[in-house]
Amino acid sequence: MMVMTTKVNMKKIVIALAAVAALILALILVFGGHSSTEPTAAPAASGNDTRVKFLTDLGWEVVTSPSQSTQVRIPKEPTEVYERYNALQKSQGYDLSAYAGKNVMRYVYEIKNFPGATEPVFATLLVYKNQIIGGDITDTAAKGVIQGFQKKGAPTTPSADPSTTASTAPSEATKPSEAPATT
Numbered sequence: 001m002m003v004m005t006t007k008v009n010m011k012k013i014v015i016a017l018a019a020v021a022a023l024i025l026a027l028i029l030v031f032g033g034h035s036s037t038e039p040t041a042a043p044a045a046s047g048n049d050t051r052v053k054f055l056t057d058l059g060w061e062v063v064t065s066p067s068q069s070t071q072v073r074i075p076k077e078p079t080e081v082y083e084r085y086n087a088l089q090k091s092q093g094y095d096l097s098a099y100a101g102k103n104v105m106r107y108v109y110e111i112k113n114f115p116g117a118t119e120p121v122f123a124t125l126l127v128y129k130n131q132i133i134g135g136d137i138t139d140t141a142a143k144g145v146i147q148g149f150q151k152k153g154a155p156t157t158p159s160a161d162p163s164t165t166a167s168t169a170p171s172e173a174t175k176p177s178e179a180p181a182t183t
Helices: 010-031 048-057 080-091
Strands: 068-073 103-111 121-128 131-139 145-147
Touching: 048 103, 048 121, 080 131, 080 145
Parallel strands: none
Antiparallel strands: 068 103, 103 121, 121 131, 131 145
16 A cells, blocks of 8 residues: 655645636626626517507507517628618617627517608517517608607606607618618
């Protein structure tokens, strides 16, 4: 039988344990305990009723069943059209860049009370893990615009930012089936 002995240096053990603890702390800080792609302030959209309520709270009268519901992917590499669309999202308190490369659900509802509409107008909601992460109101008329959710003159609600502004619709996104957030 062979017996080996070593001298234990308590100072080296404490230093090694401190280094391991520092490494674990650094990993937690870098990767975090939660994903940054799930903002907590996003309005809930767990079902059709909550999505319709979100739009009606903003003053829109909508057909209560979506005309489209599809899964789309937020582009990993931003394009000019995507950047303009995301600028609209940022103006209303959303930012799609946190969802780059993610699959999200897109729900499209027809709006019945858009002022002066001559062609169909649609509300598009982008939903990730039952949270609204963005969207728009699209007037499909030839000179229509894409604008934020907030209806002009409607009272603001906690789930919407009143600072939305209309933007000229990019030519690639004049219909809800061609939203710039898809690839």
